[in-house]
Amino acid sequence: MGIRAVEKEYSHQELEKKILEYWGNIDLVHKIGFERRNSPKFYFLDGPPYMNNPPHLGHARTRAIRDSVLKYRVMRGYNVRLQPGFDMHGLPIEVRVEEMINSKSKRDIEKFGVERFIETCKRCAYEYQDRWTTFYQKFGLHMDIENPYLTLNNDYIEASWFFFKKAKEKNLLYRGKGTVAWCPRCETPLSGYEATDEYLDVSDPSIYIKFPLGNSGRESLLVWTTTPWTLPGNVAIAINPKFEYVKLGVGEEVWIVAQPAIPRLGEELPQLSDGKVLEVFPGSKLLGLRYHHPLTPKIPAHKKLAEKNPNLHTVVAADFVSAEEGTGCVHIAPGHGPEDYTLGLKENLPIFSPVDERGVFTDEAGDYKGLYVKNADPLIIRDLEEYNSLVYEGRIRHRYPHCWRCKSPLIYRASDQWFISIDPIKDQMLKANREILWVPPWAGSKRFHDWIVNARDWCISRQRYWGIPLPIWMCTNNSCSHWVVLSSLEEIKEKTRRLPLGEVDLHKPWLDRVVLTCPKCGSDMKRVPDVADVWFDSGASSWASLGYPKRKDEFEKWFPVDFITEGLDQTRGWFYTLLVEGIIAFDQTPYRTVLMNEFVLDERGERMSKSLGNVVDPLEIMDQFGADTTRFYLVSEAAAWDKIKVSRKSLENTGRMINILWNVYKFTTIYMSLDRYTPQSPGGEGLRLEDRWILSKVNTLVGDVTEAFEKLYLHQAARALREFIV
Ligand SMILES: [Zn+2]
Ligand SMILES: [Zn+2]
Structure with a gap:
């Protein structure tokens, strides 16, 4: 067939509409699957987005990158798995529905009716799935949108439960009291990624207090805290045995602090620089000493604790006590901090956590009963003053963790939860991580490695409604x-x-x-x-999207995953839960190659967020510049693992390049049609010098682009193309 002359100017609206119609008419995605059914497999696993928001430009970037890789693999002759996935559960959707039904707490949800609430969450998730699917189509992604995996389907839920079965078999699933990050509004624990994702700048009290040693009342350990409300839960004071400590004479009193901390403390505690050094001694000399808790008269429960725990209110050793912060004497409340909790277990200290699900002090907190913890701060400070324990009171602006969904400040409290033991599989995970190909390499060898090394047991239970039930x-x-x-x-x-x-x-x-x-x-x-932590759901996708263990054929054909790509924050999220669950379920890494990508920032370089009002809608960009321009821009602007600042100028330049390509194409088709040229026309010796030159350039380009794609350096592939065209 001869080539027809193209007469029109480049119009992305018209062209893209025509192409999408054509793809639809020939059922392209299924056609590819059929043609490649016996080819070597390439299992791509889609990192499922939450169905509580429409896609933003960062999502578009991830999808432009991965769609380029998948199309490349198809063209290289692979049988590529093109199933999209959607994360339909979780607190993000619950919070969205709570806004819709005007719910302020769990009691409002119960009043609304759990069944109705679940139905509303379901509808909400489906609505967003439709919006995302429309976006995928307009963006020109090759995805089998008719057969997605949805984490809310019964089949998916059943498949995911395989993990719990294996975890129980391996003795890695246990119920226990743990001190975990807790949202007092959502009334549920948060863990790992959820608890570390949302740090906001806040102003908190900053106080120095004295804990008198023994019964002398003269010598006191000096302690610093920004959370006075955790003091009722204090059961020990930790020092670092590697430091030297100093007894300082301050007026009639003797204060004990770590020597290396003194120069730094002078500003807030000028008494220290005037103090007389009475003794310098190794920290180990303090170990085991008993101190008097100034708030005990207000908290009768302390007496009961003391009867059962002879080491209550004594000095213990901890490596994490640093000289960079505080006084070198650290207030320990195992019921209000994960590090304290671990230390508490080691030192056989009681886990005292007199705070309920809503963040309100319980009976055990004595005089503070009924107060929301943060509101109790001023009262506790006044009491410390009354007992002559307060040395300094100020404010501090610092970063404090907040609920990633509802933005309430998190607290730490002890509660009964279900956990997955991580320590017994840590070595296996580290070894598996070394077998994964990470692009860029530091994402795996540094960032992900460190996250695994520092991982604690995974609190997998949530006291919520919309999730995979345990x-x-x-x-x-x-x-x-x-x-x-x-x-x-x-x-x-x-x-x-x-x-x-x-x-x-x-x-x-x-x-x-x-x-x-x-x-x-x-x-x-x-x-x-309980329901499961929503990060569990997507972590099961490597096998649950294949219907395993009910279905064996798909699993045998595809597993493990050949390629995943997501944002770099997923080293704490999806990359992590995928690995934990893969190791527990199958004793192996469930994925082989990860391409990590960075965020898209606004024009000024700020992270886009709804509250700042700087979110750029990818559909709007596509309407203005076209899907091809948007995709090429997102892939070529920077290496996948570097940030992009949205730039309309760059988008315009990319549009110009595509226009040039079109005009070259248009120009040549005019002459090709006049010459009745067909792609099968003879070449070789009969070609003119300039034809041979351009063919040689094309061959070099093919080589460069192929090499870049094999390394997953897509920006290099795109730039080679751009140079060739312009
Ligand atoms: Zn029984
Ligand atoms: Zn919350």
């Missing part, structure tokens, strides 16, 4: 508390006396109605009412 049933007889994991509907049908009425929906509240009989004592067993 498939754990526990005996209601307190003296028995036997528990089991049921990892499929099949198993549930087998073990329960009768299935609940209504359509099978493996969410709350349907699943809560499944009751079993305890094999140990014959009492009822009820489901643990």
Whole structure:
């Protein structure tokens, strides 16, 4: 067939519409799958976005990058898995629905009705899925949008439960008291990524207080804190045995601080520089000494604790005590900090956490009972003053963790939760990480490696509604508390006396109605009412998107994943949960290659956020510049792992380049049609010098682009193309 002359000017609206129609008519994505069905496999796993917001430009960047890689793989003859995924559960969606129904707390949700709430979350997630799908189509992605994996489907939920089954088998699933980050508004724990993602600048009290040693009342340990409300939970003071400590005579009193901390403390505590050095001694001399807690008269529970714990209110050693901050004597409250908690276990200290789910002091907090913890700060400071314990009171502006969904300041409190042990699999994870190809390499060898090294046990339970329910049933007889994991509907049908009425929906509240009989004592067993941390859902996608373990064929064909790409913050999120779950489920890394990409910032270089009002809508950019220009811009502007500042000028330049390409094409088609040229026309010796020159340039270009794609240096591929065209 001959080539027809193109007459029109470049119009992205017209051209892109035509191309999308054509792809639709020939059912391109399925056609590719069929053509390549016997080719070597390339399993791409889509990092599922949350269905609580429309896509932003950062999402567009990730998708421009990965779609280029996937199209490249298809062209190289691979059978590429093109399934999109959507993260349909989680607090982000719950919070969105709570806004819609005007809910302020869990009690409002219960009043609204859990069943109705779940239905509303479901509808909300589907609505966003539609919006995302439209975006995928307009953006020209090759994705099998008719067959996505949705984390809310019964099949997906059942498949994900396989993880709990394996974790129980391997003794890595346990119930325990843990001190975890907690949102007092959402009334649920947060962990890992959720608790580290949202640091905001806030003003807090900064106080120095004295804890008198023994009964002398003359010598005191000097302690600094920015959270006075955690002082009722104080059970020990930690020092660093490697430091020298100093006894300073200040007036009638003797204060004890770490020597290296003194120069830094002078500004807030001028008494120190005037103080007389009475003694310098190694910190180890303080270990085991008993001190008097100034607030004990207000908190009768301290007396009871002391009866059971002879080491209550004594000095202990901790490596994490630094000279860079505070006095070198650190207030320890295992019920209000994860580091303190670990130290508490080691030193056999009580875990005292007199704070309820809403962040309100309980009976155990004595005089402070009924107060929201942060509101108790001033009262506690006044009491310390009254007991002559307060040495200095000021304010500090610092970064403090907040709930990533509702922006409430987080607190740490101890509660009964379900955990996944990480220590026993840490070496296996580190080894697996070394087998993964990371682009850029430091993302794996440094950032991800460090995250794994420092990882604690994973608190996987959430006291919320819209999520994958924990498939754990526990005996209601307190003296028995036997528990089991049921990892499929099949198993549930087998073990329960009768299935609940209504359509099978493996969410709350349907699943809560499944009751079993305890094999140990014959009492009822009820489901643990918790749902899973939403990061669990996407972490199971490497096998759950394939329908494993119910279906074996797809799993055998595709697993493990060949390629994933997401934002760099996912070293704490998806990359991590994927690995933890893959190791526990299959003893191997579930993915082989990761391309990490950076954020897209606004024109001034600020992170885009709704509250700043600087979010750039990718659909708007596409309407103005066209999908091709937007994609080429996002891929070529910088290496995937470097930040991009949105620049309309760069977008215009990219548009100009595509225009040049079009005009060259238009020009040549005029002459090709006149000459009745076909792509099959003879070349070789008959060609003129300039034709041979351009063909040689094209071959070099093909080589450069291929090499860049193999290394996943897509920006280099795009730049080579740009240079060739312009
Ligand atoms: Zn919250
Ligand atoms: Zn029992």
